[in-house]
Amino acid sequence: MSIAYDPDNIFAKILRGEIPAHKVYEDEDTLxxxxxxxxxxxxxxVIPKTPSRGFLDAEPEVLAKLVKVAQRVGRAVKTAFDADGLTLFQYNEPAGGQTVFHLHMHIVPRREGVPLKRHEGGMADKDVLAAHADRIRAALGQA
Incomplete structure (x- = not known):
């Protein structure tokens, strides 16, 4: 049984400009x-602008564009934070850990020996997020 895409999910609202976000990259297909x-x-x-609930219902062309941008942004994130590596997460459906039902990829810079924080660990300071976005945009050459 397939569950329909909900156009009122938080990422759809970000795409429509109803909720603010600290953007680092945008083109006609991705954000x-x-x-x-x-x-x-x-x-x-990194999210596609095309409504897709998850990996399994997305068109292959949407996935291809998403991965291409995730790689570009991932390189910038690694550079901007002088990371030792990256972890990519892409969850599908509640049993797979998905909590926002709009296809998205997490890009998390990693340092040797430093564990990840909990994802539900609270909202980050907006000024810190803005500064982090600036660093990534600079690494992308879009400052």
Missing amino acids: AFMDVMPQAEGHTL
Whole structure:
């Protein structure tokens, strides 16, 4: 049984400009912005603008564009935060850990020996998120 896409999910509202976000990259197909409950400094989300509930219902073309931008943004995140590596998360359905039902990829910069914070650990300070977004945009050459 397939569950329909909900156009009132928080990411759809961000795409429509109803909810603010600290954007780091945008093109005609995708948007990248700071996660408000980061698991590490620089935790960034990349979403398609095409309504897709998750990985399994997205058109292959949407996935291809999403992954291309996630790689570009991931390189910038790694550079901006001088990270040792990156962890990418992409959850599907409640049993898979998905809590926002709009396809999205998490890009989390990692440092050796530093554990991730809990994702439900509270909202980050908006000024800190704005500064992190500035760093990523600078690494993308879009400052």
